[in-house]
Amino acid sequence: MTRREATLAAVVLGMLVLWGGYYTLGAHREKVDARQSELFAAQAQLSGARLTIARGREAIHRLESWQDRSLPEDREVAQSLYRDWLLGQLNDAGLTVDNVKPDQRTPRTTAYRSIGYAVEAHGNLEAVTRFLHAFYTSGMLQQITRLRLQPSPGSSQLGVMLSVEGLIIPGATHTDSLPKVAADPSAAGLDEYEQSIVGRNVFAVYTPPRPKREPIVRSEPSPPPKFDDAEQAYVTAIVQTGPRLQAWITVRTTGEVLRLFEGDDVKVGLLEGQIVSISARSLILQTGDKRTQIELGHNLRDGRPADASEG
Numbered sequence: 001m002t003r004r005e006a007t008l009a010a011v012v013l014g015m016l017v018l019w020g021g022y023y024t025l026g027a028h029r030e031k032v033d034a035r036q037s038e039l040f041a042a043q044a045q046l047s048g049a050r051l052t053i054a055r056g057r058e059a060i061h062r063l064e065s066w067q068d069r070s071l072p073e074d075r076e077v078a079q080s081l082y083r084d085w086l087l088g089q090l091n092d093a094g095l096t097v098d099n100v101k102p103d104q105r106t107p108r109t110t111a112y113r114s115i116g117y118a119v120e121a122h123g124n125l126e127a128v129t130r131f132l133h134a135f136y137t138s139g140m141l142q143q144i145t146r147l148r149l150q151p152s153p154g155s156s157q158l159g160v161m162l163s164v165e166g167l168i169i170p171g172a173t174h175t176d177s178l179p180k181v182a183a184d185p186s187a188a189g190l191d192e193y194e195q196s197i198v199g200r201n202v203f204a205v206y207t208p209p210r211p212k213r214e215p216i217v218r219s220e221p222s223p224p225p226k227f228d229d230a231e232q233a234y235v236t237a238i239v240q241t242g243p244r245l246q247a248w249i250t251v252r253t254t255g256e257v258l259r260l261f262e263g264d265d266v267k268v269g270l271l272e273g274q275i276v277s278i279s280a281r282s283l284i285l286q287t288g289d290k291r292t293q294i295e296l297g298h299n300l301r302d303g304r305p306a307d308a309s310e311g
Helices: 003-069 075-093 125-135 192-196
Strands: 096-102 113-125 142-151 158-167 233-241 244-251 256-260 263-269 271-278 281-288 290-295
Touching: 075 096, 075 113, 075 125, 075 158, 125 142, 125 158, 125 192, 233 281, 244 263, 244 271, 256 263
Parallel strands: none
Antiparallel strands: 096 113, 113 158, 142 158, 233 244, 244 256, 263 271, 271 281, 281 290
């Protein structure tokens, strides 16, 4: 093999090695990308599974709480205990019970069963308030589905008609007694409810309070600004009179023409001052401690500050 052939063979071999390395590297990258995709998918599945477990634990905790607050699972036991409890709360509140009868309810679900009672009683508003407070702070799975209060003319007594419903959850904790759940510590006490309800006429038509009217303060209109004739007093001419210059100031509002020399006082409208000096095209006016240069053709208020050296 000649040297040229050997060189050519080496070049070809190098190209084959480079191509093989590039192919191998590409295949390796594809495998790495595939593994990363699988890893991301597995992590997403793991997160979803953890979320499902957390939700399941929360649901179990909520179910256990409901089971602890449920009426006994035996329906006859629950009806008897719940009726006795209901009558006891009505009597303790000061209501006189006239009638209690079962109010059967058949929910369309297997998650729970319910029992109900329709009650007729009478008493004052304070007794009704005490009963409602005891009912809603008991912690049991129950609700008032209907409440009607009928006032008696000339009396503080109310006719009370209400329907109540209690729930039975499968797996209830209590089998032969009603649950005793501590009241919510954040709930308002009975005294607060009595203060806000008892003594009010709950049957009167609600009348919203009249909006407060702010007192109308009438301010006297500001007096119009005083008119200043100096704004209509124009330097209309500067003439030579003997050895001295004289300024002619025409007051347009009155038609008066003032002919003034240096040192003369001038009073027009609200302006009082003295002519300090007169030149061919302007004059210097002293008002208080201020000097103003007024050009020919301008009014006495239309000037610019003059230096103390001027005039």
